[in-house]
Amino acid sequence: xxxxxxxxxxxxxxxxxxxxxxxxxxxxxxxxxxxxxxxxxxxxxxxxxxxxxxxxxxxxxxxxxxxxxxxxxxxxxxxxxxxxxxxxxxxxxxxxxxxxxxxxxxxxxx
Numbered sequence: 388x389x390x391x392x393x394x395x396x397x398x399x400x401x402x403x404x405x406x407x408x409x410x411x412x413x414x415x416x417x418x419x420x421x422x423x424x425x426x427x428x429x430x431x432x433x434x435x436x437x438x439x440x441x442x443x444x445x446x447x448x449x450x451x452x453x454x455x456x457x458x459x460x461x462x463x464x465x466x467x468x469x470x471x472x473x474x475x476x477x478x479x480x481x482x483x484x485x486x487x488x489x490x491x492x493x494x495x496x497x
Contacts, residue, residue: 419446425478433474445471
């Protein structure tokens with residue numbers, strides 16, 4: 388869960404720290420084959436390129452959603468945050484778990 392929060396330069400350091408703390412352990416990659424297949428299908432239906440690094444971020448978003456109640460996607464404009472979340476929702480719906488999105492503006496006063 389922590390690897391998806393790190394910048395690329397910090398991943399080798401994190402891996403080295405885990406190996407020092409837990410000798411013989413391996414940080415395994417994602418094995419969400421059903422979700423990856425559904426993401427590929429969703430990309431095809433949405434006329435998007437299923438680029439491997441972007442696909443990895445979608446899978447990391449999925450894995451984060453399994454252990455968190457709420458999510459916030461942050462990053463520069465135009466990096467695919469909204470599209471990634473929409474592809475994930477479509478992929479999960481393809482797998483038989485319908486998802487929808489409800490956006491709220493916390494700045495709106497009542």
